[in-house]
Amino acid sequence: MTLFHFGNCFSLAYFPYFITYKCSGLSEYNAFWRCVQAGATYLFVQLCKMMFLATFFPTWEGGAGVYDFVGEFMKATVDMADLLGLHLVMSKNAGKGEYKIMVAAMGWATAELIMSRCIPLWVGARGIEFDWKYIQMSFDSNISLVHYIAMAAVVWMFTRYDLPKSFRLPVTVLLGLCVYKGFLMELFVHVFLLGSWTALLVKALLTGAISLCSLFLFVTLVHSN
Amino acid sequence: MFEEASEVLENMLKWSFPLSLVLFLVLVCPLRAEAAHEFSVYRMQQYDLQGQTYGSRNAILNTEARSVEAEVLSRRCVMMRLADFSFEKYQKALRQSAGAVVIILPQNMSTMPQDIVQQFMELEPELLATETIVPVYFALEDEELLSIYTQTQISSSSQGSSSAAEVLLHTATANGFQMVTSGAQSKAVSDWAITSLEGRLTGAGEDLPTIVLVAHYDSFGVAPWLSYGADSNGSGVAVLLELARLFSRLYSYKRTHAGYNLLFFLSGGGKFNYQGTKRWLEDNLDHTDSSLLQDNVAFVLCLDTLGNSDNLHLHVSKPPKEGSPQHTLLKELETVAAHQHPELKFSMVHKKINLADDTLAWEHERFGIRRLPAFTLSRLESHRSPERHSIMDMRSVSGEATAGPHVDLTKLTRNTKVIAETLARVIYNLTEKGATGDLEIFTEQMQVQEDQLVSLVDWLTAQPRAAQLLDKDSSIVNTLEYYMNRYLKDVKRHLVRADKRDPEFVFYDQLKQTMNAYRVKPAIFDLLLAGCIAAYLGVLYLAVLNFGFLYGFLRRVTAPRVKQH
Numbered sequence: 001m002t003l004f005h006f007g008n009c010f011s012l013a014y015f016p017y018f019i020t021y022k023c024s025g026l027s028e029y030n031a032f033w034r035c036v037q038a039g040a041t042y043l044f045v046q047l048c049k050m051m052f053l054a055t056f057f058p059t060w061e062g063g064a065g066v067y068d069f070v071g072e073f074m075k076a077t078v079d080m081a082d083l084l085g086l087h088l089v090m091s092k093n094a095g096k097g098e099y100k101i102m103v104a105a106m107g108w109a110t111a112e113l114i115m116s117r118c119i120p121l122w123v124g125a126r127g128i129e130f131d132w133k134y135i136q137m138s139f140d141s142n143i144s145l146v147h148y149i150a151m152a153a154v155v156w157m158f159t160r161y162d163l164p165k166s167f168r169l170p171v172t173v174l175l176g177l178c179v180y181k182g183f184l185m186e187l188f189v190h191v192f193l194l195g196s197w198t199a200l201l202v203k204a205l206l207t208g209a210i211s212l213c214s215l216f217l218f219v220t221l222v223h224s225n
Numbered sequence: 226m227f228e229e230a231s232e233v234l235e236n237m238l239k240w241s242f243p244l245s246l247v248l249f250l251v252l253v254c255p256l257r258a259e260a261a262h263e264f265s266v267y268r269m270q271q272y273d274l275q276g277q278t279y280g281s282r283n284a285i286l287n288t289e290a291r292s293v294e295a296e297v298l299s300r301r302c303v304m305m306r307l308a309d310f311s312f313e314k315y316q317k318a319l320r321q322s323a324g325a326v327v328i329i330l331p332q333n334m335s336t337m338p339q340d341i342v343q344q345f346m347e348l349e350p351e352l353l354a355t356e357t358i359v360p361v362y363f364a365l366e367d368e369e370l371l372s373i374y375t376q377t378q379i380s381s382s383s384q385g386s387s388s389a390a391e392v393l394l395h396t397a398t399a400n401g402f403q404m405v406t407s408g409a410q411s412k413a414v415s416d417w418a419i420t421s422l423e424g425r426l427t428g429a430g431e432d433l434p435t436i437v438l439v440a441h442y443d444s445f446g447v448a449p450w451l452s453y454g455a456d457s458n459g460s461g462v463a464v465l466l467e468l469a470r471l472f473s474r475l476y477s478y479k480r481t482h483a484g485y486n487l488l489f490f491l492s493g494g495g496k497f498n499y500q501g502t503k504r505w506l507e508d509n510l511d512h513t514d515s516s517l518l519q520d521n522v523a524f525v526l527c528l529d530t531l532g533n534s535d536n537l538h539l540h541v542s543k544p545p546k547e548g549s550p551q552h553t554l555l556k557e558l559e560t561v562a563a564h565q566h567p568e569l570k571f572s573m574v575h576k577k578i579n580l581a582d583d584t585l586a587w588e589h590e591r592f593g594i595r596r597l598p599a600f601t602l603s604r605l606e607s608h609r610s611p612e613r614h615s616i617m618d619m620r621s622v623s624g625e626a627t628a629g630p631h632v633d634l635t636k637l638t639r640n641t642k643v644i645a646e647t648l649a650r651v652i653y654n655l656t657e658k659g660a661t662g663d664l665e666i667f668t669e670q671m672q673v674q675e676d677q678l679v680s681l682v683d684w685l686t687a688q689p690r691a692a693q694l695l696d697k698d699s700s701i702v703n704t705l706e707y708y709m710n711r712y713l714k715d716v717k718r719h720l721v722r723a724d725k726r727d728p729e730f731v732f733y734d735q736l737k738q739t740m741n742a743y744r745v746k747p748a749i750f751d752l753l754l755a756g757c758i759a760a761y762l763g764v765l766y767l768a769v770l771n772f773g774f775l776y777g778f779l780r781r782v783t784a785p786r787v788k789q790h
Contacts, residue, residue, distance in 0.1 A: 004748075005751055008754050011758060011762070012758045012761070015762045015765075016765055019766050023769045023772075024769070128405070128745065129261050129743040129744055130743075130744045131744070142765075215775075215779060216783070219776065219779045219780050220783040223780055
């Protein structure tokens with residue numbers, strides 16, 4: 001397609017980040033450099049994950065089309081490192097809970113957007129062939145922004161020492177869901193043979209459900225004291 | 226609290242599945258994703274013969290696909306299926322200066338109805354005769370290509386009709402295809418050599434008359450890569466090689482060693498005005514001192530298209546005089562056909578050589594011009610028969626009813642036997658020795674082997690044998706030479722290269738290419754998409770601005786519960 005198509009995909013992918021940054025009041029806190037720091041942490045954590053995966057999970061050479069359930073599960077477990085990284089970012093920043101969460105999530109998601117979607121869009125969306133997958137990829141980046149905000153919120157709640165006993169279980173469940181969401185999605189796609197649009201929709205709904213639940217818990221927790 | 230959260234989660238999951246199913250049907254079905262498809266295309270012939278240009282002069286293609294129903298075809302790639310192909314449609318595409326024409330042929334030609342095949346065969350020479358700058362390609366149908374064709378057809382037919390809203394909807398759902406070939410522009414192949422093969426069986430004695438057996442081995446069709454030429458002239462080559470085998474056995478025994486030299490010649494470039502034969506005659510008659518062709522040639526028998534039908538025609542350019550060896554052959558052919566194979570209808574066809582024509586009709590006319598007594602044996606009554614220049618001339622799978630021309634092996638075997646018997650009667654002068662008409666020589670151990678012929682025809686039709694594709698190192702030429710070496714003596718190659726200054730024939734390259742079909746959308750689709758994205762972002766902006774409402778609502782919902790605790 002054309003440069004125009006790339007522009008379309010690009011704006012679809014990036015504008016929600018911009019809107020969120022501007023409207024959530026982060027810009028008033030001068031939080032830009034803190035977001036960049038969070039992004040740097042993201043890079044560091046991803047590097048560590050990659051090293052770990054490359055060392056302990058050599059490429060599985062099973063038959064094509066066979067789903068390596070255990071292997072994928074183990075790989076998803078490595079994503080626990082993301083939680084640690086988010087916690088690290090939030091513990092470095094002083095401030096209110098919302099602020100900490102938003103800075104960590106924005107930095108984290110933006111770094112991911114730049115690192116993993118920029119080049120495919122630039123190469124693919126400008127190519128001669130039209131494919132819906134670039135539009136889908138842009139939607140996916142919107143979903144992952146919501147996902148990281150929810151994840152940061154859950155991590156923040158989990159690490160609070162004044163967390164009530166009754167909250168412990170739902171927060172842990174949500175934490176697990178956040179980490180294994182990618183794995184669950186892959187499993188869904190594999191088992192139900194979902195098309196790309198359906199998979200995107202399921203992913204959006206799943207992420208929406210997780211983030212609504214975490215928002216619910218967050219609101220209750222913040223205003224219960 | 227947890228129960229409530231899980232309830233929300235459960236409800237969401239419960240609802241998401243039927244909802245997603247509906248959305249799946251709405252979104253995915255009309256947009257069935259197709260990746261770029263890559264397929265082989267075969268370009269139409271492009272050659273110059275005696276200063277005349279033929280075929281398509283262009284190879285580069287990079288345009289959007291349309292089916293022929295679309296109103297505007299200029300600078301578009303027009304796709305047609307063989308079933309819908311007609312000369313008028315083709316002419317319409319050329320008149321509107323289409324960017325290219327792609328004709329989709331079925332994988333298996335035998336599935337096509339007889340009349341379509343016949344019609345296409347008759348069109349082939351016309352397609353080539355009208356020289357065009359539009360690149361014309363042929364592709365073999367597969368599932369993806371068919372789906373591309375169907376989508377192109379849908380989008381082409383809906384153009385220029387209906388309201389603006391329909392057109393907008395249509396641009397979002399339908400796919401356009403950009404067809405791109407990978408190769409460069411076609412250019413003349415310099416110094417191309419056409420190979421002909423010669424071999425002989427020498428008779429017992431001195432100063433013997435010579436019988437020359439000739440068949441051209443190349444094939445011809447509208448696209449060189451699709452010309453398998455099973456009947457024309459794979460059958461002639463198979464017969465010639467079988468005759469070489471049979472007579473080499475006869476000539477290896479002293480008692481059956483006859484008083485005739487047999488000269489076998491497989492000529493190349495037969496479909497290009499018999500270039501190989503022309504050069505061979507020039508080499509033998511003009512340049513060398515001693516040659517079998519120079520003194521005492523009894524006759525030259527050319528074999529052309531013998532693989533089917535119950536007719537045999539002996540084409541002559543002047544009727545043979547009584548008492549000449551040609552006349553003997555004619556009489557013997559009549560005798561053998563009448564006595565041994567009554568179902569076979571044999572006749573002589575007389576046609577004078579027309580030197581005003583661009584091309585010669587039959588191969589024997591090349592010899593006729595050089596005053597050698599010659600004739601062609603063929604199942605066809607006229608040299609204008611479309612079977613001789615068609616890509617439909619393929620080896621069909623045995624036992625399957627086919628529409629187009631094909632080789633019937635029992636008939637090919639019978640024809641071979643008739644020719645062998647006739648030649649033997651001439652060589653051993655059997656009629657004068659009092660043999661009856663139904664005396665069969667080639668029986669039992671000496672019989673014509675049908676499986677030998679089957680394997681020969683199978684091998685010859687396993688790959689296209691167009692003259693442009695067979696250079697002097699090609700496997701077909703090498704194998705033919707090897708086969709001739711097995712049975713014949715003094716096997717020699719004769720190469721023809723076109724003159725550099727005034728070439729008699731020029732071939733062009735880029736005859737087989739890879740074509741890519743890329744899915745594309747029109748510019749209006751980008752605008753539409755931009756509008757949708759702007760609307761989406763606007764909604765998102767409002768949602769983020771009014772996030773406080775959701776927050777407040779959740780707070781109100783949770784607050785009383787917390788107080789109860």
